[in-house]
Amino acid sequence: MTEVLPNFIKNRALLTPDREAIVYKKERLTFKELYEKAYYRAGILTAFGIKDTDYVGFLVKSDLETVLHLFAMQIIGAKAVLLNNRLTAKEMAFQLTDANATFLITEEDFQENALLLKKELEISVFYKEGIEDSSYIEPIEKEQLALDEACTIMYTSGTTGLPKGVIQSYGNHWWSAMGNTLNAGLYEKETWLCAVPLFHISGFSILMRSIIYGMKIVLHDGFNEHKILHDLWEERVTIMSVVTTMLERIEQAANERFPTYFRYMLLGGGPATVELITRCINKGIRVYYSYGMTETSSQIVTLSPEDSIRKIGSAGKALFPAQLRIVNDLGEVLGQNEVGEIKVCGPNVSRGYLNKENHLKDGWFFTGDIGYIDSEGFLYVLDRRSDLIISGGENVYPAEVEAVLTEMEGIREAAVIGVPEEQWGQVPVAFVVADGRVCSEKSIMENCEKSLAKYKIPQRVFFVSEVPRNASGKIVRRDLRKWVEEQKNL
Amino acid sequence: MTEVLPNFIKNRALLTPDREAIVYKKERLTFKELYEKAYYRAGILTAFGIKDTDYVGFLVKSDLETVLHLFAMQIIGAKAVLLNNRLTAKEMAFQLTDANATFLITEEDFQENALLLKKELEISVFYKEGIEDSSYIEPIEKEQLALDEACTIMYTSGTTGLPKGVIQSYGNHWWSAMGNTLNAGLYEKETWLCAVPLFHISGFSILMRSIIYGMKIVLHDGFNEHKILHDLWEERVTIMSVVTTMLERIEQAANERFPTYFRYMLLGGGPATVELITRCINKGIRVYYSYGMTETSSQIVTLSPEDSIRKIGSAGKALFPAQLRIVNDLGEVLGQNEVGEIKVCGPNVSRGYLNKENHLKDGWFFTGDIGYIDSEGFLYVLDRRSDLIISGGENVYPAEVEAVLTEMEGIREAAVIGVPEEQWGQVPVAFVVADGRVCSEKSIMENCEKSLAKYKIPQRVFFVSEVPRNASGKIVRRDLRKWVEEQKNL
Known part of the structure; x- marks a missing residue:
């Protein structure tokens, strides 16, 4: 009762x-x-x-x-x-x-x-x-x-x-x-x-x-x-x-x-x-x-x-x-x-x-x-669910941003991760595979503004030839995070 | 649930x-x-x-x-x-x-x-x-x-x-x-x-x-x-x-x-x-x-x-x-x-x-x-249920004591109330109507010891010709309390 x-x-x-x-x-x-x-x-x-x-x-x-x-x-x-x-x-x-x-x-x-x-x-x-x-x-x-x-x-x-x-x-x-x-x-x-x-x-x-x-x-x-x-x-x-x-x-x-x-x-x-x-x-x-x-x-x-x-x-x-x-x-x-x-x-x-x-x-x-x-x-929490990104206290779910990106013209595949950032703790960045049509970092960001709250919009968009996936097709986000880290150290 | x-x-x-x-x-x-x-x-x-x-x-x-x-x-x-x-x-x-x-x-x-x-x-x-x-x-x-x-x-x-x-x-x-x-x-x-x-x-x-x-x-x-x-x-x-x-x-x-x-x-x-x-x-x-x-x-x-x-x-x-x-x-x-x-x-x-x-x-x-x-x-609590007596923090229910008293030889009717007492706040006292057989305050108290915890035993027993009751037969305890109070003032 x-x-x-x-x-x-x-x-x-x-x-x-x-x-x-x-x-x-x-x-x-x-x-x-x-x-x-x-x-x-x-x-x-x-x-x-x-x-x-x-x-x-x-x-x-x-x-x-x-x-x-x-x-x-x-x-x-x-x-x-x-x-x-x-x-x-x-x-x-x-x-x-x-x-x-x-x-x-x-x-x-x-x-x-x-x-x-x-x-x-x-x-x-x-x-x-x-x-x-x-x-x-x-x-x-x-x-x-x-x-x-x-x-x-x-x-x-x-x-x-x-x-x-x-x-x-x-x-x-x-x-x-x-x-x-x-x-x-x-x-x-x-x-x-x-x-x-x-x-x-x-x-x-x-x-x-x-x-x-x-x-x-x-x-x-x-x-x-x-x-x-x-x-x-x-x-x-x-x-x-x-x-x-x-x-x-x-x-x-x-x-x-x-x-x-x-x-x-x-x-x-x-x-x-x-x-x-x-x-x-x-x-x-x-x-x-x-x-x-x-x-x-x-x-x-x-x-x-x-x-x-x-x-x-x-x-x-x-x-x-x-x-x-x-x-x-x-x-x-x-x-x-x-x-x-x-x-x-x-x-x-x-x-x-x-x-x-x-x-x-x-x-x-x-x-x-x-x-x-x-x-x-x-x-001890090692990884947040669904690779959750927390940006200034707001939750950003990569899957939600990825869904918006892949719906856009010119994008075949997309992967989103959070990267460390001084002011907000983390910010989202995107990796996209173009399908051959015209598409730029700027146009993607502008397009996002129609569908996504500001804090969810990727701060950077990287064009890649493929998104790393494991055997069952799941995105291996840690490879992407590692890549971003390496860029920093160069 | x-x-x-x-x-x-x-x-x-x-x-x-x-x-x-x-x-x-x-x-x-x-x-x-x-x-x-x-x-x-x-x-x-x-x-x-x-x-x-x-x-x-x-x-x-x-x-x-x-x-x-x-x-x-x-x-x-x-x-x-x-x-x-x-x-x-x-x-x-x-x-x-x-x-x-x-x-x-x-x-x-x-x-x-x-x-x-x-x-x-x-x-x-x-x-x-x-x-x-x-x-x-x-x-x-x-x-x-x-x-x-x-x-x-x-x-x-x-x-x-x-x-x-x-x-x-x-x-x-x-x-x-x-x-x-x-x-x-x-x-x-x-x-x-x-x-x-x-x-x-x-x-x-x-x-x-x-x-x-x-x-x-x-x-x-x-x-x-x-x-x-x-x-x-x-x-x-x-x-x-x-x-x-x-x-x-x-x-x-x-x-x-x-x-x-x-x-x-x-x-x-x-x-x-x-x-x-x-x-x-x-x-x-x-x-x-x-x-x-x-x-x-x-x-x-x-x-x-x-x-x-x-x-x-x-x-x-x-x-x-x-x-x-x-x-x-x-x-x-x-x-x-x-x-x-x-x-x-x-x-x-x-x-x-x-x-x-x-x-x-x-x-x-x-x-x-x-x-x-x-x-x-x-x-504001005016009266405790069942005329509950609280003696040194212990609850004494008059009905429980009365049930023990009326089972005793020599007692026809009994009524129990609490009276103010310095050390315990209240103590129980009893009013009994004798049925003609021999029975004393002392014998009643001794008898109580077999059936009742010490704090429940009446500290005084008064012999009365009748117990005051209202139209529906319920004991009117406030009359008894009033009587006890008057005794004090004499």
């Missing part, structure tokens, strides 16, 4: 009404105010026609109004389909169609794409800026939440190149929040600075923790290390989520030692170097390195600060409610230090993709990532 | 093997050592014949060996039936028979009762002291726990006078621990002093929190305020569970202000006076007053320190995962400040009593307690 809990946002307002909930620029709301404002928006959205059974696209930036609309969805029980706002209209259309979304909540800055989507999909578009003039119908509030109900949908690609909608239930978010607390504790006046996008699980999970823990969020609409350092002291921030490039820039900009109330940086999307961790420690910045993905509703394996030097390179141990195994191609569990595929299970793991068959095997999710567990139980 | 988690004790040893788990007198164990020792005992108990499906009585004191045996049960998945060690053999026999227990784990100090039980019930008795000489069979370890599996059975009486076995699942204990953390936080180096009995939910729940949180326990084998104050500093205790009489004695014995790392007293079993709370505050002792029962797997409603003076007398608000309503006799939910029966629901609430029909109504547990919720959402 799935558990039923009181509606999180309403319950939080009941329990700690006067506690500060969120700070965004000059605005500050308590949990009571947060709830009341979200409730009002739930009424506006109800008048707009949104019901509990609806899937509603969100094409928005990270600001207070977005937070209020996201919580409004939870009050009525509608499901938010969170679009990465850097995607092209074509990519968004695919996701909204797949999710059978009938509404889109957006803002004026995205009007161009919104108009395209409205035209193509016959979707009802609601602008956040419009709430002042909107009519209102008392919303039908969900008093209770069954933990297996869907809360959010976030798209992620895999080996196929076609994005799939990860269903994150209220329970997934709840258990993720519990796993985090059991690992890192929960302090009085906990304050989490959110400068990662709300449409990512890294950002959205902070919203959920806020209402579950009764914790203050300091919300930023983008990444600016100077503003972050300012608020760190001004708002007495205790925790912050970062990717490596953010951590690097914050550490460099920090002129003084971090205050003692700052507890830790939760680092995702690829490990940091010993050198960076050491610099952080010297400035009083504790770092929890973590491994997770959209399907695990944020971190599932986390390395504690006390192990961050001794176990550098490791992602840590599974959070308490979760489990972790390494398996071979036959699905057999491997022993200590044996390399294989990482599989995970736990109540924070998504039970499935939208409109897809159950992908779990006996409750286990096969990540596609390769790694091993050492004799002390620490996980 | 019920959630499946890794076996708590094993998982904790994997996650934080070297963290200190428990301190008992001169002994100290890390989580790895705790697990290994419990695992060894699981092997001994396996050799003794105990399997996962067995219900095993525990007639024990609070010491390290008891803790190890209780965790051994969880390793093999057997269910512990926790007997209050102050009960008479007759009371214990009832509970063990009702639970269909085939094994009893006990210690030499309880040999007299154990022998009686062995003879009467044909139960296999295992002495904790015997593990040195016992044979060992590798235990079949439960790697995972489904949260709806039974973990412990604790008996509690109700209006009927016959004790019922409350089934507490792993999930009940888990969610109770989560509710506590979301209310009170979870700190690094959290240390909980346990001087309440392990056979009560107040004590047992500390064991569960320890392995779920990875938190150190300082275990005492009884209540001694001087030893408590010694360990408070020596072991840097952050939290402690108390009943009012314990709090009173600790506060009086404390010669200096409590250290700042001490976080709070979790107070159960009846509220404290403003005067006591004020004295506590002056000594730096924060108090969380809470309301709960065996059926809710410890606290379900808790008052935070920031409200402890302003809302004195209130039990606080429901813990996050739980819900709370006041209903009238028709089961209709009442509004603010309206007095009625308290009903609760949540994943920490027991799903049922052993061998009894489901007692929940649409998932709600009707506590039998009377109270109201004020305009801010705070609960």
